[in-house]
Amino acid sequence: MLLEIKDLHAKVEGKEILKGINLNINKGEVHAIMGPNGSGKSTLAQALAGREEYEITKGKVIYNGKNLLELSPEDRAREGLFLAFQYPIEIPGVSNTNLLKTAMNEIRKYRGEEELDAMEFLTLLKEKMKVVELDQSLISRAVNEGFSGGEKKKNEIFQMAVLEPKLSILDETDSGLDIDALRVVANGVNKLKSDENAIIVVTHYQRLLNYIVPDFVHVLYKGKIVKSGGKELALELEDKGYDWLKVDNVQVAG
């Protein structure tokens, strides 16, 4: 098993947001996590990536045989976890290339591998740019600075392509995308999908799941997974909305 979340509770600014999440993910699987606004989807994504403001109060997370919660955010990334941000951060003064080169080399150093030389690195960038049809001019520009919404999301998937994570968490990658950009981003993700990695797609809408087809769909509500199913669950949600799940005595799925 690649990821095992057991009874995860998390607080943000003193307020409990995650109230006992259970989730198992194997290599080769795509899981969609859906839910209404404020259900805790992004909190789960950020907590898994190691954001310090998210205090884990209970539960455990085993990732690739390791206790994930004991790892620093950078070590989680070095162990192959990747979060595509819902709101990618603009970092003026740091070029995309510089970020990726530093990231690559920090990850390789951690894994006891040699640093890439400049040529190898550039070749790799060029190859990966194709995955998301990223405009070449964007890679020498400051990270996300002045990027359009679509470019920012493409850039996240581009970074994912370069870093080749084992577990990717896409946090509302579809938000703010027009239909063309959505297709490009989704195609990129599909190209990166393999039997050796797994993807968690956090989304509010079913739309993205037409392109990235999940093996499992989970519905998060009030900090708990209240229903799990196959890809047809997403369609059902699209059809009926979330209201039919918002009954307090709903059976908690495991």
Place this chain on the structure above:
Amino acid sequence: MNKYKNIKESFLNNFKDFENQLNGESKSDFHKIRKDAIKHFAELDFPNNKNEEWRYTNISPFLKQRFSLPENHINLDQINVSKYILKDIDAYIMVFINGKFFSKLSQLNNVQNGIKIKSISHCIKNNDNNLLKYLGKYVDYKNDIFSSLSTAFTTDGAFISIADNCIVDKPVYLLYLTLANNVEIQTQPRNLIVAGKNSQLTIIEQFSSTDNSTYFTNTITELILQENAVIDHIKVQEESRNAFHIARMEVDQERSSNFTSHLVSIGAKLSRNDLNSKFNDEGSEAMLNGLFLIEDDQLFDVHSFIDHANANCNSHEHYKGIMDDNSRGVFNGKIMVRKDAQKTNAFQENNNILLSENALINTKPQLEIFADDVKCSHGATIGQLDNDAKFYLKSRGIGEEASKVILLHAFASDVVNLIKVDKVKNYAEEIITKRINTRVKGN
């Protein structure tokens, strides 16, 4: 050591010794200015925190010192001067050691027609009329004590004059190297730059030291830009960490002239930079950029004053500071928009990052606007490194140290990137990187 009851008395006494060493030069025309300056110095008091212009800059460590005149003879065998000169720079180079010009170490061969580069000492000796016409006319040495002191002891520096329409083909680079050998010496580097109509010049000033001695640099640069002249000024200040660096720049701008200043400051125990620019006519521009990195008990102070005395002029100011430990930063940006200075555009910004709880910045915009059709803006930010950005970098596998290094670099980069001379820009990058790396890894 303290045979004088206060620093002022010691300077006055130094002046007597100084005059005695001058021999024939004491009859030079310029010496009259020196004597006038020392007279004013004697009447002025060193500022304290009750003086608004020095409110946050405590000079008491300076007042405790007693400085002496540098030895006349400098044994050049003891240092390798070339290692202090920016590598491979293509420039007209003037090297000054302990404030004194060394032509042997300089490179002033085949100077382009239209530009005259001379040492101030040479000009003083020869009663150079052109020098006397300008020197000391733009600095208020009658009312500012450090200016009076600097002017009284002025012996050397660069006098650069550019003929009308001359586009100078390469930068003029002035290296002020202090070789104090643990003697508390005082030097007064003095520069005068007169740029004729439609002329263009890039000038680089670098202040370095061979060791960690305590000494005092009290420098003044007067720049005169005639109509349509363009001057790009770059200063790199990496004095000894025990040095006192007092610097004043007076810029006088005629119609449609364009002045740019870049300051990269990492050295000295106490550094004070006064930058004044005055628009005498319409259509001019002044751009002041600066980056300072300070730590331990360093103090950096920049006081700028842009005098929009006439209409249709633009000024753009941006200073950035990175402060650690117990360091103190002071930014005071004064912009005066006079009554007739309509259509003025004045922009000012000061951004600071404090890396420790004990570091402190006093930042003060000071806009005095007497015209009604103007655009003026100012802003100041004080903060720590952006946590969101840090988390983003970490989430890509970049560790705590490397993240800090990247973000500090990013913060510094926009100011440094404006330096147009690549060799200087790269050097500035290099010393900043070195400082940031030691900082981050040392913490």
